[in-house]
Amino acid sequence: MPRRKETRPSSARHEPRQEPRQESGRRAFAWRERGADTPGGKPTAPARQRQEREPERETPLFPLPELSAGELPGWMREGAFTGYLAALGFLPELMAELDFEGPAGAGHLVYGDLVFAKRERPAAWAQNIWRQARLLPAPSIGQAAKALHAMQRNWWPHPVRLARRAALVAEKLPKVSARPQVFGEPAPCAPLGSFTLWDETALIAAVDCASPYPDGQVCFVEDHVSAPSRAYLKLWEALTLLGALPKRGELCLDLGSCPGGWTWVLASLGASVFSVDRAPIEASIAAMPGVEYCQGSGFGLDPRTAGGPGARVDWLCSDMACYPARLYELVTRWLEADACRNFVCTLKCQGETDFATIAAFAAIPGSRVLHLAHNKHELTWALIR
Ligand SMILES: C[S@@+](CC[C@H](N)C(=O)[O-])C[C@H]1O[C@@H](n2cnc3c(N)ncnc32)[C@H](O)[C@@H]1O
Numbered sequence: 184m185p186r187r188k189e190t191r192p193s194s195a196r197h198e199p200r201q202e203p204r205q206e207s208g209r210r211a212f213a214w215r216e217r218g219a220d221t222p223g224g225k226p227t228a229p230a231r232q233r234q235e236r237e238p239e240r241e242t243p244l245f246p247l248p249e250l251s252a253g254e255l256p257g258w259m260r261e262g263a264f265t266g267y268l269a270a271l272g273f274l275p276e277l278m279a280e281l282d283f284e285g286p287a288g289a290g291h292l293v294y295g296d297l298v299f300a301k302r303e304r305p306a307a308w309a310q311n312i313w314r315q316a317r318l319l320p321a322p323s324i325g326q327a328a329k330a331l332h333a334m335q336r337n338w339w340p341h342p343v344r345l346a347r348r349a350a351l352v353a354e355k356l357p358k359v360s361a362r363p364q365v366f367g368e369p370a371p372c373a374p375l376g377s378f379t380l381w382d383e384t385a386l387i388a389a390v391d392c393a394s395p396y397p398d399g400q401v402c403f404v405e406d407h408v409s410a411p412s413r414a415y416l417k418l419w420e421a422l423t424l425l426g427a428l429p430k431r432g433e434l435c436l437d438l439g440s441c442p443g444g445w446t447w448v449l450a451s452l453g454a455s456v457f458s459v460d461r462a463p464i465e466a467s468i469a470a471m472p473g474v475e476y477c478q479g480s481g482f483g484l485d486p487r488t489a490g491g492p493g494a495r496v497d498w499l500c501s502d503m504a505c506y507p508a509r510l511y512e513l514v515t516r517w518l519e520a521d522a523c524r525n526f527v528c529t530l531k532c533q534g535e536t537d538f539a540t541i542a543a544f545a546a547i548p549g550s551r552v553l554h555l556a557h558n559k560h561e562l563t564w565a566l567i568r
Pocket residue numbers: 411412414415438439440441442443444445446459460461462479480481482502503504505
């Protein structure tokens with residue numbers, strides 16, 4: 184499938200009412216509502232983080248469907264369905280993963296960067312999954328807000344069309360906290376629903392979404408001083424979403440560690456880190472207590488001996504720039520030797536996305552493959568035991 188970038192409103196975390204956020208959201212809708220105002224407000228820190236991450240704006244993959252709510256397929260009008268929100272820029276990957284072709288088919292319909300489908304299944308390229316989504320009548324802004332509020336408290340708008348109207352609906356709903364995530368604190372547990380307006384008579388809403396963050400976008404209170412690269416945000420996000428942190432004294436391998444962001448995260452948690460890269464890591468990171476750096480290839484380690492005599496490694500973390508198939512061989516060796524408990528690995532999809540290897544990773548029992556908000560053309564595979 185040809186790769187074309189689609190765009191996404193840069194929805195900042197949990198505060199539909201805050202003006203700057205709506206401004207940045209409006210800017211992001213340029214392709215949807217051509218001629219929309221240029222943003223005037225100063226973006227919030229989370230909004231700024233999203234703007235920095237946003238790829239070049241290009242035309243949407245498919246034109247928006249010219250269907251009234253009454254003309255939507257029966258499976259959308261008559262019951263619950265699933266909404267998959269594509270990871271920013273990766274709608275083609277999501278479509279391929281879901282095995283859908285074209286803007287609409289017997290069981291799917293693409294609406295901007297959302298894919299609505301009859302069935303629900305895991306989808307790594309979805310930034311958020313709207314479970315049990317429903318089409319609801321919304322003949323006025325007030326009635327839309329009332330219908331949503333009757334279902335639950337917290338809602339995040341994901342406007343595809345009618346961005347201004349969606350913002351007005353959000354304004355009538357209870358304010359949702361905008362606090363960025365502090366690393367080490369658990370992910371929010373309050374349910375956060377998502378909605379989008381279909382037209383001026385109907386909306387699509389899901390009470391139950393896979394991610395507790397708005398549009399699946401996690402924004403952290405960043406460390407601009409100690410971290411040697413922004414790659415640390417990937418590990419922060421993975422550990423937060425997985426709800427697991429390496430403990431003080433646990434043995435972690437960090438493969439592909441240069442310049443040292445992941446090693447910095449692990450050592451800051453008090454873990455013992457064996458940090459491996461073909462390139463040197465920053466001297467300040469190599470000097471952190473508990474860090475041992477070795478210049479070499481992560482593929483050269485022998486799982487049977489890497490943890491020391493008879494000892495298991497607690498965490499194998501890999502952010503190595505390598506083909507997913509090669510990483511799969513490495514992970515399989517470690518699993519077969521029962522040499523490590525937990526894994527967090529970046530699957531770098533260089534060039535064509537290797538769907539077969541991603542599926543092989545996903546099939547490893549108890550593991551997950553996800554696209555982090557801080558991932559680019561890559562996924563994160565994790566096994567936590
Ligand atoms: C994206 S960078 C890692 C960033 C790092 N996680 C951080 O937080 O700073 C990818 C790294 O993989 C390393 N790499 C590529 N192949 C490798 C191999 N076979 N063994 C070890 N490191 C490798 C590269 O040298 C590069 O530093």
